Structure formats: C-alpha cells, structure tokens
Amino acid sequence: MSVLMNRNSKVVVQGFGGAGQREAANGRAYGTQIVCGVTPGRGGQVIENTPIRNTVEEAVKEFGANVSLIFVPAPFAADAILEAEAAGVPVIICITEGIPVLDMVKVKRVMKGSKSRLIGPNCPGVISVAEHARAGIMPVDVYMEGHVGVISRSGTLVYEAVDQLTRLGIGQSGSVGVGGDPIIGTSQREALELFEADPDTNAIVLIGEIGGTAEQEAAEYIKTMKKPVVAFIGGATAPPGRRMGHAGAIIAGAAGTASAKQAALRAAGATVVESPSNIGQTMLEVLQKAGLK
Numbered sequence: 001m002s003v004l005m006n007r008n009s010k011v012v013v014q015g016f017g018g019a020g021q022r023e024a025a026n027g028r029a030y031g032t033q034i035v036c037g038v039t040p041g042r043g044g045q046v047i048e049n050t051p052i053r054n055t056v057e058e059a060v061k062e063f064g065a066n067v068s069l070i071f072v073p074a075p076f077a078a079d080a081i082l083e084a085e086a087a088g089v090p091v092i093i094c095i096t097e098g099i100p101v102l103d104m105v106k107v108k109r110v111m112k113g114s115k116s117r118l119i120g121p122n123c124p125g126v127i128s129v130a131e132h133a134r135a136g137i138m139p140v141d142v143y144m145e146g147h148v149g150v151i152s153r154s155g156t157l158v159y160e161a162v163d164q165l166t167r168l169g170i171g172q173s174g175s176v177g178v179g180g181d182p183i184i185g186t187s188q189r190e191a192l193e194l195f196e197a198d199p200d201t202n203a204i205v206l207i208g209e210i211g212g213t214a215e216q217e218a219a220e221y222i223k224t225m226k227k228p229v230v231a232f233i234g235g236a237t238a239p240p241g242r243r244m245g246h247a248g249a250i251i252a253g254a255a256g257t258a259s260a261k262q263a264a265l266r267a268a269g270a271t272v273v274e275s276p277s278n279i280g281q282t283m284l285e286v287l288q289k290a291g292l293k
Helices: 018-030 056-063 074-086 101-111 155-167 188-197 214-222 258-268 276-289
Strands: 010-014 033-038 050-053 067-070 091-094 117-119 125-128 133-136 145-152 172-177 203-209 229-234 271-273
Touching (some): 010 018, 010 056, 010 074, 018 033, 050 056, 056 074, 067 074, 067 133, 091 125, 145 188, 155 229, 188 203, 188 214, 203 214, 214 258, 229 258, 229 276, 258 271, 271 276
Parallel strands (some): 010 033, 010 067, 033 050, 067 091, 091 117, 145 172, 229 271
Antiparallel strands (some): 125 133
16 A cells, blocks of 8 residues: 555646656656646647646546646646646645745635645655655655655655665655645645555654644644654744744744644654654664564
8 A cells, every 4th residue: 555646646747847847757767657747838749758738637638647746836836736626636746835825725725625635835745665656856765665654844854864764774655745834735644644544654753843733733643543653843943933944834822832842742652852863763763662673
C-alpha cells in the first residue's frame, strides 16, 4: 500500500514552465508517470517529451490524470487548484508559495466536502518510495525504501530528517509536505491518519512549526494512534509577532508557541526532540524500543 500516490498514479503538471519542466523530468526519471502538462494557449504542443493541453479537464479525459502538480504563479494558483478540483482530480499538490490568503479562503470553502484532496500550497510535495511515485520538488537521492513516514510543514526539514534516517539505515515509506502557509488543504492530523492506516508504515516523524494550533490538533489524534511518533517543532527561539520563514509560522497567542506545541505532543505520547539534528537518532531508539528495528 502507499499514501496518496502509487506506481499507477498519472500526474498532470499545471504550469509547464521552467520549474514544471524540470520536476516533470525528475519525476519521470524516478519512475513516475508524468502524462501531460497544462499551459493555456499551448495545447497540442509537445515540450520536453510531454504533451501539453490547455485545460486539466482535457488531461483527465485524454490521459486519465489523477494527480495534479501545480507550479502556477501565485496570483493564478488558486484558480489552478479550483480547475483541478472541478475536473475531478483526486489528489492536487500545490507547490506554489505566496498565494494570497483571501484566494485560499475561497479554495478552502469550495473544497469543503470535495472528493479531491489538496496538499499544500507552499509545500515540497508527496513521495511514495517503494512505488517510485513522486510529485513535488524533493531530492530523491536521500530517500531509501522502508517503513517510516515523514510529515512536515517545512520542505527543507523533510529532506534533513529523511537524510538522517537513511544514513542510519532507516528507510521510509514516503513523505508528505503539508505546507507552511496559514491556510492549507490537508492538515498534519489528516496526514497522520493516512500513515496510521498504511500497513507499510511502522512509525512516523512529524515536523511542525510555531504558529496556529495544527500540532495540538495532531496531538489529539496521536493519543489514539498505535504507531510511534517522533516530533520536532521548529521556531522555538522565534520572538512573538515575528514571522519566521513560512507565512504560517508566526506566534499569535500562547497556543502558537513551540513550548505549547511540545507540551501537547508529549502529553499525547509522542517523543519530542528539541533539535532537528536528533530526529534520526531518536527515531532509531524509538524503533529499537518498540522492536521494529
């Protein structure tokens, strides 16, 4: 089994410019089925061995696309998400950062109750390692097939955690970058639910950040989980009121602090690390204690 993508996933890349072309090539080299690109006005062309169509609907009807990977510029990205949703694409992954918050409010409202699932925006994407299925910008050379899932608001920390795990001989089932913006599609809690239900995942790394209450909501679900969770919260030294990196990483109230999130996660039974450099070693110890390594 896999989370969100598998070897049969067919990816359409919305916004087939420089970034879209590069990651389409990288995904295809990894083994992912990149079936089509979408750039309005360029339908019928073939760019970098990829057929281009004007709309996502055409990509779905002609190529059976069931995953959308979005590189559309921020002012138009919300419309790209909604186009994919209207075309019935089950998994929509938006890499774009800087989408106006009011645009995402509209997206969130439209997608409430939708059969489509949004990952991101402002995220590194999704990878299922054993399936060689990748839709995003993550470097595949740090991944190794195994049974640890990784969830993160930060793309860079996904790569760091995965690299640590791989160097310790701990493979990964996959990773999901949920995104660092104030309004995102799939939450950390929902990503935890996906990995908890995945029989190929034995344990999970959860990487959060200051700002909001998503980690506390994730902690409530961790209380019910059977699989061990190692968690890290970025931004512990950030001053209140100052945004650190991601648009969503700003402390506004006591619940948004690193200490509040760490306390909630510990109370839920997660193993919380204070430094990102300890993620891999801590997971190794947790797996050994549980008899999983």
